Each structure stands twice: as structure tokens, then as C-alpha cells.
Amino acid sequence: MARAATTSDTFNAIAEPQRRDILALLRGREWPVTDLARELGMSQPRASKHLRVLREVGLVRVREAGKQRLYGLDARGLRPVHEWVGGFERFWNESFDRLDSYVQDLKQERQEQER
Known part of the structure; x- marks a missing residue:
């Protein structure tokens, strides 16, 4: 097309x-x-x-x-882009949540190793 x-x-x-x-x-x-x-x-x-x-x-x-x-x-013209990108917000939020969880696990492991 x-x-x-x-x-x-x-x-x-x-x-x-x-x-x-x-x-x-x-x-x-x-x-x-x-x-x-x-x-x-x-x-x-x-x-x-x-x-x-x-x-x-x-x-x-x-x-x-x-x-x-x-x-x-005239940012109003960016609305279609904003709406399209907004459809991926859940993906990014979940990705960041997984990353945060991973970092917290690494911190906890490091603290346990230092004891």
C-alpha cells in the first residue's frame, strides 16, 4: 500500500x-x-x-x-501521534515495573551478600 x-x-x-x-x-x-x-x-x-x-x-x-x-x-496537530503512542503506555509501564522489580531484587541480593 x-x-x-x-x-x-x-x-x-x-x-x-x-x-x-x-x-x-x-x-x-x-x-x-x-x-x-x-x-x-x-x-x-x-x-x-x-x-x-x-x-x-x-x-x-x-x-x-x-x-x-x-x-x-501548534501542538494540537500532534494529537493523532499522542493518541497512537498512548496505546503503548501499558507496555512501557509494565516494562518499567519489571525493571524496577529486578533492580530491587538486585539490591536485596547485594545487601544479603554484604551481611
């Missing part, structure tokens, strides 16, 4: 590491594209292309501020 177009699917859009880097920066504040590009070590056209994809899937919003366009995170 063919994958959905990157510009219409949140999962495909965030599969690109540079887009995730952009989202991580936008988590803290709004950025103009030139500053984002500089911070991430990419060309301005490349940053603009990534921002366009992120805008089209609803992860980024744009605000005019004088002559600048400021890009900010």
Missing part, C-alpha cells in the same frame, strides 16, 4: 528528523525562518520547505509581525 503524501499526514511529516528539530525549537518560542535556518545549519529555502510541510499538516502556525513571519508550534 502506498504511503500517504508527506504534506497530508502528520506521521510522515514528523518522520523527517529536520522537521522534528524544527518542532523542538518551536516548542520554546516563535522563530523567523532565517533564524531557524541558521540555528539548524540549513539553507533558508530548505527551512521554508520544511515549515510549509509542517504548516500543511497543522503542526505550525504563522503570524505576521511587521515585515517578518514568525513560526510557532
